[in-house]
Structures are given as structure tokens and as C-alpha cells.
Amino acid sequence: MIGHQSDGERGSGGPAATLDAAGTSRMRLAGLIRKETLQILRDPSSISIAFVLPAILLLLFGYGISLDATNVPVALVIENPTTETSSFAASLVNSSYFAAAIMRDRHAAEEALIAGNAAAIVVLRSDFARRLWSPAGAPIQVIVNGTDANTARIIAGYMQGAWQKWLEQYALDEGQVLAPPVVMEQRVWFNAEVRSRNFLVPGLIAIIMTLIGTLLTAMVVAREWERGTMEALMVTPVRIGEILLGKLIPYFLLGMGSMVLSTAMAVWVFDVPLRGSFAVLLAVSALFMLASLGMGLLISTIARSQFVAGQVAIIIAFLPAFILSGFIFDITSMPAVVQWITHIIPARYFVSSLQTLFLAGTVWPIIFANGAALGLMAVIFLGLTRRKTRKSLE
Amino acid sequence: MSAPVIELRDVHKRFAAGERTITALDGLSAEVGSGRITGLVGPDGAGKTTLMRLLTGLLKPDSGSIRVLELDTVTDTQNIQASIGYMPQRFGLYEDLSVSENLELYADLQGLAGTDRKARFDRLMTFTGLGPFRKRLAGRLSGGMKQKLGLACTLVRPPRLLLLDEPSVGVDPVSRRELWDIVHSLVDEGISVLWATAYLDEAERCHDVLLLNEGRLLAAGPPQTLSERLKGRTFAVRVASADRRTVLHEIRGLPHVVDAIVKGRDVRVLVSRHADTAYLSRCCRNVGTGALQVEEVDPVFEDAFIDLLKDQDVAAETSVISVSNNAQPRNGSDPTGKPSTETVLAGTPKLDDRRNNGEAVIQVAGLVRKFGDFTAVDGIDFSVKRGEIFGLLGPNGAGKSTTFRMLCGLLPPTDGKALVLGIDLRRAAAIARGRIGYMAQKFSLYGNMSVLQNLQFFASAYGLAGRTRQRKIDVELAEFGLVPYADATSETLPLGYKQRLALACAIMHEPGVLFLDEPTSGVDPLVRREFWTRINAMAAAGVTVMVTTHFMEEAEYCDRIGIIYRGRLVAAGTPQDLKNEHRNTDLPNPTLEDAFVDLIEHYDREHPQ
Incomplete structure (x- = not known):
């Protein structure tokens, strides 16, 4: 017998369901969460976005991409080889910053620069050794390929440093002391080796969590609309709040899991220091995850096709997190208007918190300000989603 | 209550x-x-x-x-x-x-x-x-x-x-x-x-x-009450000669005929309420070879459905597709711009005299297709003659679509012989594809392009160019009544018009064989009738038609059908043959669906998996 024998019981929640004040049934919610979890586990794309992609991104940014200049190809032109010139040449060849190729004339060096085989030319003129001990000193000529202004500046700076260092060493070897009037002693705090990896890797966590929170979530909800499963779901006693929580909770956990994985890799694989408190890191990440999920769910209330949802998520969440969050490009050097725009991007607050927590420690004023901004955004996005989502197809 | x-x-x-x-x-x-x-x-x-x-x-x-x-x-x-x-x-x-x-x-x-x-x-x-x-x-x-x-x-x-x-x-x-x-x-x-x-x-x-x-x-x-009203207006015309479609065509031309369809070896006719009971018998003396037997049959709900919708149509002059010509002048000048069946016939290729000489256009022998370990099609043999309409039926996953795809040259066979228009599909699938027309299930049209652009594209795809292309497009637009819609985006067309456009695109290059994959799935009976009128006209002109379907009604339109089940051709013959084979005491007058279900059950009993 299949027909109705228990009419009265078929109501909101039924007899076995525990209802809280808002009418949320624990049984329904658990059912939705279980369903979502099974789907995540079975869908190779969610697993790869949550665990494989972070690993690849971390390896790529940790090892592959670096904003430091190492092994810069340099054409070293020595017009008149002497012991002095070979001493300087040796210091360049032995430096890990440069890969020097020694050439006899300028012409060959210029061709190498034009062909892109050298990033800079260093010329030691024929009177180098003679003028070295003259009061005016011996000049060296450095020509840098300025196509990439940033690299050019770094190379010029390194070259200056290398020259200075060699001069001091040379003077010492000759039993004299170079006595410049003012000596600049540099100290770099928080990232003493000035490794770009140390600030790229923490920032990457923000990118990965944006992918899970916004892109993946927007797309899985859109998929439910596309496949018609949402329509069938809506015509059950389920509440809108339960549907939203049923999405929010599994993806929140997935995002946090991925964040823990990324942190572990950062610390143990890439030797990035974690100077702040891990608990605070978790708390700030949770706030950011909620803001990201809020954005993802909000997108899916507007876009009901996976293609559109994906596009929107990339444009309004992923790209800003990449470009405008301070992850790679320094916010303070952006034009004022762009700087103002960065204030409405959640990733900005998160990247700043991450870099502080990893490299500087738990600096409460920064954490509080960023945490408050993230919390506010989470409330706004989730609130809007709750208001906008209806059990309706209109 | x-x-x-x-x-x-x-x-x-x-x-x-x-x-x-x-x-x-x-x-x-x-x-x-x-x-x-x-x-x-x-x-x-x-x-x-x-x-x-x-x-x-x-x-x-x-x-x-x-x-x-x-x-x-x-x-x-x-x-x-x-x-x-x-x-x-x-x-x-x-x-x-x-x-x-x-x-x-x-x-x-x-x-x-x-x-x-x-x-x-x-x-x-x-x-x-x-x-x-x-x-x-x-x-x-x-x-x-x-x-x-x-x-x-x-x-x-x-x-x-x-x-x-x-x-x-x-x-x-x-x-x-x-x-x-x-x-x-x-x-x-x-x-x-x-x-x-x-x-x-x-x-x-x-x-x-x-x-x-x-x-x-x-x-x-209740449906019975609705169909009851048509008592005395429904008839079965028994056609002795093989050519049911000519008879059907002539009957449709009669002024008081609301609807006529092929049903097994009969043509089922619904006459208007203004006709008396002897009207059809009188008319049939002048139709075809004259050896027609007219018998009154019980109305079914489909008759009521068609009658009610047609009445609406005439009353409101709305745009629902016209199915027969009873309300229209015989030669074309249709005031609403709807094409009449007559214009369709005039536009299709000339009647081909060779169609009855039994030349096999599609020949299949020992056809096999495997996907890894799984044998989807397991040795199928049949042949289809020129101008014949052959239907492939079978439950989902029986191997029907795989067979169909192999014959269209979309999927290479693993083994066996498959000739279409004398071309071996295992050797020259590309050449064969140029000479067949194919209409996919979901009408493969470009939704965001206009009707004209779709036609232009398909014409170019089939290698038509210049004046030939233009002339062909003009003919298709006129033939399928698409002139008023030429600039409309194809996804905004009503379903019936989309289907016309899909068919127009599939026959741009005047193929000798037409493949239709579930052509009227999800389409209402009115549109389905209109579609089949066109297909019948093409078959009459010598085009060989192969169709897959789940609709038993559609299967009745076919000259012969083959039932594919578990990768094999378990039965083939005319719809009437199949019904006769499954006649028994429980079912003295089986429908094609009854026969189909009985056949499948029998097969399962005899060949347990």
C-alpha cells in the first residue's frame, strides 16, 4: 500500500523533525548537507578546485614565479683585461644574482641586449685599472634593458650594490680602507631575505578561498537550476533558509579545509614563517569565507546558468582578488580611484591580514580593522542573499 | 464526490x-x-x-x-x-x-x-x-x-x-x-x-x-464524453492497394474532411459535423482506384482533440498550423500565408517512376557495433527500398540510436555491411553523408541566427553556392511557409516552425535518403500531422525515409518497422503484420503498442539475461 495513511503527519517537518524557532528542521538540514557532501566527494571538479588547484598554485607561485631577480644575464665588456677587471668580473660571475658573459667589445654586447640574451651591459673601459686609484675614481657603465621597468630598477640596484661591495672588498685586499662620508646600513624587517615567496604564498590563500567560496559555490547552485533539481526541491516542505544553509555549511568546511592545507604547505614546504596566532588566522579566514560564500550565493540568485554564474564570479570576485587585493600589486602605488575601489573588495582585507599574520605576527589593530570589514561584508552579502532568494521561479 | x-x-x-x-x-x-x-x-x-x-x-x-x-x-x-x-x-x-x-x-x-x-x-x-x-x-x-x-x-x-x-x-x-x-x-x-x-x-x-x-x-x-459527441463522424477506409499515401492525400483534399491519418492498413477519417454519414462513402467512389471500403468506427479522444482545436482555428483564424486543406482553396492562394499541402507537393521533386522497382537504397547485413566490452548492436540485417518509410523502434538503450548513427555515417561500424545509396559506409562515410539528409532530435539549428541565416549556412555547408544557393533558399522559404519569418531569430519561432526550418535545412541538397531521429518528440498532434504530410509527400517523390520514434502513432505512418531490442532486430514487417502476429484471445484487436509490449515480454521470457 502506497497511498496516504498518515495525512495529518505530512506537514512541515513531520513528527520526527525537531524544529527550532525559525522553523528550521534539523533533519531536513542534515539531509541537504549529506547530499551536498556526497556530491562534492563524487564530483572530481570540486575536489580538484579545493585540493589539487591550491597545491598547483602554491607550487607555481612558490617555486615558479618570483619577483626577485636571480641569475640575470649580463654582458660584461672588458676592453682591456687587467687583474682589477678580472677581480670584478669574478665577483659578478660568482654572484647568484647575475649570470655574466664576458665579451671583448661593445658591439657584441649591444647585439646580445637587442636579441634579449642579456638584460644589462656592464662596460669596464680600457683605462679602468688606471683610473681606479685616481681621486675621481673609475666609472663603470651600466646599460639596462628598460622594457620591464620593475626588473630594470631591480637590476640597476643590484648592480650598484655589487659594485659597492667589490670596491670595499678590493680596498680591503689592498690594505686600504674606503672611507665614504656616510654609510647606509639597511635592515629589512619581517622578511629579512626579501623573498617574494614569503608574501606571495600567504596572499595565495585568499585566491584559493575566493575560488571555492565564490566561483565553485555560484556554479553548483546554478547547476541545480540548470538541471531542474532546484525546481523539484522547492516543492517540498523545505525552507529557503535550509537550502541556503545546506549549501553554506559544506562549502564553508571545504574552504576551511583547503585553507588549512595551504597554510601547512606554506609553512612546511615553502618555509614561510607563521609569526601570528593560528587561531586568529582561522578566525579571519572564517570571516572571509563567509563573505566569499555570500557573494557566490548572491551571484547564483541572479544567474541561473553555470556559464553566466562562472563568468560573473570571475569578473567580480576572482580577478579583483588577484589584481586589486595587494596580493601581487601594491595598493598604495595604485591611482587614487583604484585605491578607493579596492575598499569594496573583501580579498583586500584578507590579503592584508594574511601577510600580517604570517610575516609580522598578530598585530591587533590591523586584524581588528580587517576582521570588522570582512564581518560587515559577510553580513551584507548573506543578508542580501537571504532576502533575494525566494521559493519561486519568477 | x-x-x-x-x-x-x-x-x-x-x-x-x-x-x-x-x-x-x-x-x-x-x-x-x-x-x-x-x-x-x-x-x-x-x-x-x-x-x-x-x-x-x-x-x-x-x-x-x-x-x-x-x-x-x-x-x-x-x-x-x-x-x-x-x-x-x-x-x-x-x-x-x-x-x-x-x-x-x-x-x-x-x-x-x-x-x-x-x-x-x-x-x-x-x-x-x-x-x-x-x-x-x-x-x-x-x-x-x-x-x-x-x-x-x-x-x-x-x-x-x-x-x-x-x-x-x-x-x-x-x-x-x-x-x-x-x-x-x-x-x-x-x-x-x-x-x-x-x-x-x-x-x-x-x-x-x-x-x-x-x-x-x-x-x-471524461474523455469518452468528449469523443462521444463525434459519433457518426469517424470512419476507417480500408485501402486494398499498397499505396495508402495517395489515398490519404486525396481524402485530405475532400472539403468536409477534418482529419485523416494512416492507421495500419486503414486510413482513419474524421468528417465535419456538416457532413452526413454517407458522405465519405459517396466521395470514396471517386477516390483512387475505387476499391475502397468505408466502415464507421468509434471515435477516440484524439478525434475530439483535433476537432476541438480545428474549430478554434477556423473561428479565431489563429496561427496554429493548418493540417488539412478543407477550408482552403485547392491551389495555393492561401490568405493567411500558411502553406497548403498542395504547394508542398508541387514543390517537391517530381514523382520518381523507379520507386516501385524494388531497388534497395539502404542495405544492412550483420551490422555490429561494440563500445569496449559492450556490444550495443549485435548483428542486424534489413534493407529499405526507394521511396519507403522505415521506422526503427525499441526501448531506451536497445541499440536503436547506435544503428541510426552508423547509417548516417556518424559512427563507424565495428563489423558487417552497411550500404546507403550503394555507398559503403565503412569506406566512404563522408561521400555518403553528402547525399543523405539528417534531422537531429533537438533540431540542430543556430538559435541566435535568423531563419534566412540558418538556411544560408546549411546551404553553404552542403556546398551550394551563388545563384543555385539563392534559388534553393527561395524555394525552401516558400515551400515551408517561412517567408514571413525569414528575418525572425530561429529560437523565437513556435515549435512547429522550428521543426519546418530544421527539415528545410536537412533537405537543402535534395538528399535521396532522409534520416529523422525522433522527429516529433514533445510535439503536439497538430504539428505532428503537418510534419508527416510533408514527409509523405517526400516519400511519394521517391525519397527514402528512415525514422526512429517512441510514438506508436508515428510508427503507424511507416510502411515497415523494425523493432530493435537488446542489440538485435527482433521483429520487422508492416505495422499490420506485427499486430496480426500478436493477436490472441486476450487481445483480439491489439494496438501497435500492445504488440510491441507483448513482443518485448516474449523475447525476455525466451532469452533470459
């Missing part, structure tokens, strides 16, 4: 589609009785799905009131949703969850727990026959099993009202019948059912029907 489970009072619903407003429901008032199956029928775009969604509370009416189980759908949505079951048109379950995981989810959502749940699941599994497939992912189920799972999920906690939106589209006849039996037993237990359907034989088995057209209620009541 207790209070109605659904009451609609002057319901209006409009949608904005870009700049235009579409009126889905236009002052609909109706009632659905308790404890019965009510069929919701009507042509495409009549408003069936909109009505279903309004009843569930997923849409709100613009005006008017809807009461479901004596509750208002706008104010009491949550309570209604707790007491109804709804199966949307698209499969609404999670394909990446297994059968039992889907059921578990619905049990959680409906708050069914503990021991009740287990007992209920066991019962549902036995009931739907899904027991052995509990662990299978829903996405891997056949079309029929998916629908049964969908039904089981809505029955986890027995609803008082069950809303089913075209549950049998794309489902083979065997599963369709099982689905029907399940739903029927639900009614015996007190559940009320509203069943939207495009199959009129299904509608006929409902207790009541609501006939919707353009958002309005055209008729309501």
Missing part, C-alpha cells in the same frame, strides 16, 4: 520575453475532482507547465485565484507544498547520487524517520521495481527508470495530490505502461492525480481531461 482538489477562478498569467509579453494563461477557470486521474492536454505552448507551476506555488498568478486542497496558493504555499507531490518535466533528481541516496534526501526533506522510513522504502522499491538498482547512480538509469525514481521520491510521504508534468516524454512504451499502472494504483488508494501529457492515448485512459489551448480551457470532462 468530495470537494475538488483544485479550483481555478479566472487565472491570468503573463511573462515578459524580451520586448514581448507572452500570455501563458488567459482567464482559466477549471476544477479537478478528488480521487481521480485528470489528464491535462493541449498543444505546445497551451500553458500546461505554467499551470503546474502555479499549482505548486512556484509561480504566482497575475490575477484570479487558485485553490489547491482548499488552500490558496499565494498565501498558503508552505502548507500546500507539504501535502502535494510534484514531478517537473525535466528529471529533477540528482544524477550523481544513487537511487537510495536520492530517496534518503527526500525522506529527510519530508521528515520521514526511523522504522517508518525503512518499511516505506521497501514498499516503494517493490512497487517501482527499482529494488535491484538501489546502488546505481540515478544518471545511469534508463529514461523509464528515472521517471519511476522521480515518482518514488514524490511518494516518500504519501501526498494528497500528485502533479506530474509530462512524465512519459522520451519513455519507451513498456516503461510508459508500467508508469501508468503505478499511478493508477495510487488513485485506488485515494491520491488525486493531475497528469499533463502529449500522448492522447494516455489522456483517453484518464477519468477526466482538461483540454487547454492558448491559455484557455477548451473542453473538460
Whole structure:
């Protein structure tokens, strides 16, 4: 017998369901969460976005991409080889910053620069050794390929440093002391080796969590609309709040899991220091995850096709997190208007918190300000989603 | 009888589609009785799905009131949703969850727990026959099993009202019948059912029907009562000669004939209410060879459906596609711009005299196709003559589509011989493709291009150029009545016009063989008739037509059919042969569907898996 024998019981929640004040049934919610979890586990794309992609991104940014200049190809032109010139040449060849190729004339060096085989030319003129001990000193000529202004500046700076260092060493070897009037002693705090990896890797966590929170979530909800499963779901006693929580909770956990994985890799694989408190890191990440999920769910209330949802998520969440969050490009050097725009991007607050927590420690004023901004955004996005989502197809 | 489970009072619903407003429901008032199956029928775009969604509370009416189980759908949505079951048109379950995981989810959502749940699941599994497939992912189920799972999920906690939106589209006849039996037993237990359907034989088995057209209620009541009114107007004309289609064509030309279709070896005719009972017999003396036997038969619901819709058409001069020529002048000058069947005939290639000399255009021998370990097609033989219409039938997953694809040159055969127009598909599939026309199931048109652009594209794709191309496009536009729509975006066309365009594109290069893959799935009977009129005309002109279908009615239009089951051709012959073979004491007058189901059951008994 299949027909109705228990009419009265078929109501909101039924007899076995525990209802809280808002009418949320624990049984329904658990059912939705279980369903979502099974789907995540079975869908190779969610697993790869949550665990494989972070690993690849971390390896790529940790090892592959670096904003430091190492092994810069340099054409070293020595017009008149002497012991002095070979001493300087040796210091360049032995430096890990440069890969020097020694050439006899300028012409060959210029061709190498034009062909892109050298990033800079260093010329030691024929009177180098003679003028070295003259009061005016011996000049060296450095020509840098300025196509990439940033690299050019770094190379010029390194070259200056290398020259200075060699001069001091040379003077010492000759039993004299170079006595410049003012000596600049540099100290770099928080990232003493000035490794770009140390600030790229923490920032990457923000990118990965944006992918899970916004892109993946927007797309899985859109998929439910596309496949018609949402329509069938809506015509059950389920509440809108339960549907939203049923999405929010599994993806929140997935995002946090991925964040823990990324942190572990950062610390143990890439030797990035974690100077702040891990608990605070978790708390700030949770706030950011909620803001990201809020954005993802909000997108899916507007876009009901996976293609559109994906596009929107990339444009309004992923790209800003990449470009405008301070992850790679320094916010303070952006034009004022762009700087103002960065204030409405959640990733900005998160990247700043991450870099502080990893490299500087738990600096409460920064954490509080960023945490408050993230919390506010989470409330706004989730609130809007709750208001906008209806059990309706209109 | 207790209070109605659904009451609609002057319901209006409009949608904005870009700049235009579409009126889905236009002052609909109706009632659905308790404890019965009510069929919701009507042509495409009549408003069936909109009505279903309004009843569930997923849409709100613009005006008017809807009461479901004596509750208002706008104010009491949550309570209604707790007491109804709804199966949307698209499969609404999670394909990446297994059968039992889907059921578990619905049990959680409906708050069914503990021991009740287990007992209920066991019962549902036995009931739907899904027991052995509990662990299978829903996405891997056949079309029929998916629908049964969908039904089981809505029955986890027995609803008082069950809303089913075209549950049998794309489902083979065997599963369709099982689905029907399940739903029927639900009614015996007190559940009320509203069943939207495009199959009129299904509608006929409902207790009541609501006939919707353009958002309005055209008729309501038991289907028998509706068809009863046509008593004395339906006839079967027995055609002795082989050429049923010529006879059909001539009968359709008679002024008082509302509808005529091929049914086995007969032509079934519905005459207008102005004709007397002897009208057809009189006329048939002048038709064809003169050896025609006219016999009065009982009207069926389909007759009532066609009659009611045609009446509407004539009265309102609306744009529903014209099916016959009774109201039109014989030679073309149709005031509404609709093409008459006559113009179609004039436009198709000249009658080919070679068509009866038995030349085989499609020859298949020992055809095999394997996918890894799985043998989808396991040694099939048949041949199709020039000008013949050959139908391939079979349950979902039987190997029908695979065979079809191999013959179109889309899939290379693993073994065996396949010749189309004398060209070996294993050697020269590309050359063969240039000489066949293919119309895919979902009309492979470019939705965002205009009708003209689609035609231009397909003409170029078939290598037509310059003046030849232009002339051909002009001919197709005129032939298919698409001139007024030439600049319309093809996705905005009504379904019937989309289908015309798809066919026009498929025959740009005047193919000798035409392949149609479920050409009228989801299309209403009016559009289907119009489509078949064209196909018949093409076959008469010597084009060989091969078609796959789930519609038994469509199968009746074929000269011969082959039934494919479990990778083999289990039967082949004329529709009448098949019916005769499965005539027995239980079924003295079997329909083609009866024969089909019987055949499959027999085969299963004799060849256990």
C-alpha cells in the first residue's frame, strides 16, 4: 500500500523533525548537507578546485614565479683585461644574482641586449685599472634593458650594490680602507631575505578561498537550476533558509579545509614563517569565507546558468582578488580611484591580514580593522542573499 | 464526490520575453475532482507547465485565484507544498547520487524517520521495481527508470495530490505502461492525480481531461464524453492497394474532411459535423482506384482533440498550423500565408517512376557495433527500398540510436555491411553523408541566427553556392511557409516552425535518403500531422525515409518497422503484420503498442539475461 495513511503527519517537518524557532528542521538540514557532501566527494571538479588547484598554485607561485631577480644575464665588456677587471668580473660571475658573459667589445654586447640574451651591459673601459686609484675614481657603465621597468630598477640596484661591495672588498685586499662620508646600513624587517615567496604564498590563500567560496559555490547552485533539481526541491516542505544553509555549511568546511592545507604547505614546504596566532588566522579566514560564500550565493540568485554564474564570479570576485587585493600589486602605488575601489573588495582585507599574520605576527589593530570589514561584508552579502532568494521561479 | 482538489477562478498569467509579453494563461477557470486521474492536454505552448507551476506555488498568478486542497496558493504555499507531490518535466533528481541516496534526501526533506522510513522504502522499491538498482547512480538509469525514481521520491510521504508534468516524454512504451499502472494504483488508494501529457492515448485512459489551448480551457470532462459527441463522424477506409499515401492525400483534399491519418492498413477519417454519414462513402467512389471500403468506427479522444482545436482555428483564424486543406482553396492562394499541402507537393521533386522497382537504397547485413566490452548492436540485417518509410523502434538503450548513427555515417561500424545509396559506409562515410539528409532530435539549428541565416549556412555547408544557393533558399522559404519569418531569430519561432526550418535545412541538397531521429518528440498532434504530410509527400517523390520514434502513432505512418531490442532486430514487417502476429484471445484487436509490449515480454521470457 502506497497511498496516504498518515495525512495529518505530512506537514512541515513531520513528527520526527525537531524544529527550532525559525522553523528550521534539523533533519531536513542534515539531509541537504549529506547530499551536498556526497556530491562534492563524487564530483572530481570540486575536489580538484579545493585540493589539487591550491597545491598547483602554491607550487607555481612558490617555486615558479618570483619577483626577485636571480641569475640575470649580463654582458660584461672588458676592453682591456687587467687583474682589477678580472677581480670584478669574478665577483659578478660568482654572484647568484647575475649570470655574466664576458665579451671583448661593445658591439657584441649591444647585439646580445637587442636579441634579449642579456638584460644589462656592464662596460669596464680600457683605462679602468688606471683610473681606479685616481681621486675621481673609475666609472663603470651600466646599460639596462628598460622594457620591464620593475626588473630594470631591480637590476640597476643590484648592480650598484655589487659594485659597492667589490670596491670595499678590493680596498680591503689592498690594505686600504674606503672611507665614504656616510654609510647606509639597511635592515629589512619581517622578511629579512626579501623573498617574494614569503608574501606571495600567504596572499595565495585568499585566491584559493575566493575560488571555492565564490566561483565553485555560484556554479553548483546554478547547476541545480540548470538541471531542474532546484525546481523539484522547492516543492517540498523545505525552507529557503535550509537550502541556503545546506549549501553554506559544506562549502564553508571545504574552504576551511583547503585553507588549512595551504597554510601547512606554506609553512612546511615553502618555509614561510607563521609569526601570528593560528587561531586568529582561522578566525579571519572564517570571516572571509563567509563573505566569499555570500557573494557566490548572491551571484547564483541572479544567474541561473553555470556559464553566466562562472563568468560573473570571475569578473567580480576572482580577478579583483588577484589584481586589486595587494596580493601581487601594491595598493598604495595604485591611482587614487583604484585605491578607493579596492575598499569594496573583501580579498583586500584578507590579503592584508594574511601577510600580517604570517610575516609580522598578530598585530591587533590591523586584524581588528580587517576582521570588522570582512564581518560587515559577510553580513551584507548573506543578508542580501537571504532576502533575494525566494521559493519561486519568477 | 468530495470537494475538488483544485479550483481555478479566472487565472491570468503573463511573462515578459524580451520586448514581448507572452500570455501563458488567459482567464482559466477549471476544477479537478478528488480521487481521480485528470489528464491535462493541449498543444505546445497551451500553458500546461505554467499551470503546474502555479499549482505548486512556484509561480504566482497575475490575477484570479487558485485553490489547491482548499488552500490558496499565494498565501498558503508552505502548507500546500507539504501535502502535494510534484514531478517537473525535466528529471529533477540528482544524477550523481544513487537511487537510495536520492530517496534518503527526500525522506529527510519530508521528515520521514526511523522504522517508518525503512518499511516505506521497501514498499516503494517493490512497487517501482527499482529494488535491484538501489546502488546505481540515478544518471545511469534508463529514461523509464528515472521517471519511476522521480515518482518514488514524490511518494516518500504519501501526498494528497500528485502533479506530474509530462512524465512519459522520451519513455519507451513498456516503461510508459508500467508508469501508468503505478499511478493508477495510487488513485485506488485515494491520491488525486493531475497528469499533463502529449500522448492522447494516455489522456483517453484518464477519468477526466482538461483540454487547454492558448491559455484557455477548451473542453473538460471524461474523455469518452468528449469523443462521444463525434459519433457518426469517424470512419476507417480500408485501402486494398499498397499505396495508402495517395489515398490519404486525396481524402485530405475532400472539403468536409477534418482529419485523416494512416492507421495500419486503414486510413482513419474524421468528417465535419456538416457532413452526413454517407458522405465519405459517396466521395470514396471517386477516390483512387475505387476499391475502397468505408466502415464507421468509434471515435477516440484524439478525434475530439483535433476537432476541438480545428474549430478554434477556423473561428479565431489563429496561427496554429493548418493540417488539412478543407477550408482552403485547392491551389495555393492561401490568405493567411500558411502553406497548403498542395504547394508542398508541387514543390517537391517530381514523382520518381523507379520507386516501385524494388531497388534497395539502404542495405544492412550483420551490422555490429561494440563500445569496449559492450556490444550495443549485435548483428542486424534489413534493407529499405526507394521511396519507403522505415521506422526503427525499441526501448531506451536497445541499440536503436547506435544503428541510426552508423547509417548516417556518424559512427563507424565495428563489423558487417552497411550500404546507403550503394555507398559503403565503412569506406566512404563522408561521400555518403553528402547525399543523405539528417534531422537531429533537438533540431540542430543556430538559435541566435535568423531563419534566412540558418538556411544560408546549411546551404553553404552542403556546398551550394551563388545563384543555385539563392534559388534553393527561395524555394525552401516558400515551400515551408517561412517567408514571413525569414528575418525572425530561429529560437523565437513556435515549435512547429522550428521543426519546418530544421527539415528545410536537412533537405537543402535534395538528399535521396532522409534520416529523422525522433522527429516529433514533445510535439503536439497538430504539428505532428503537418510534419508527416510533408514527409509523405517526400516519400511519394521517391525519397527514402528512415525514422526512429517512441510514438506508436508515428510508427503507424511507416510502411515497415523494425523493432530493435537488446542489440538485435527482433521483429520487422508492416505495422499490420506485427499486430496480426500478436493477436490472441486476450487481445483480439491489439494496438501497435500492445504488440510491441507483448513482443518485448516474449523475447525476455525466451532469452533470459
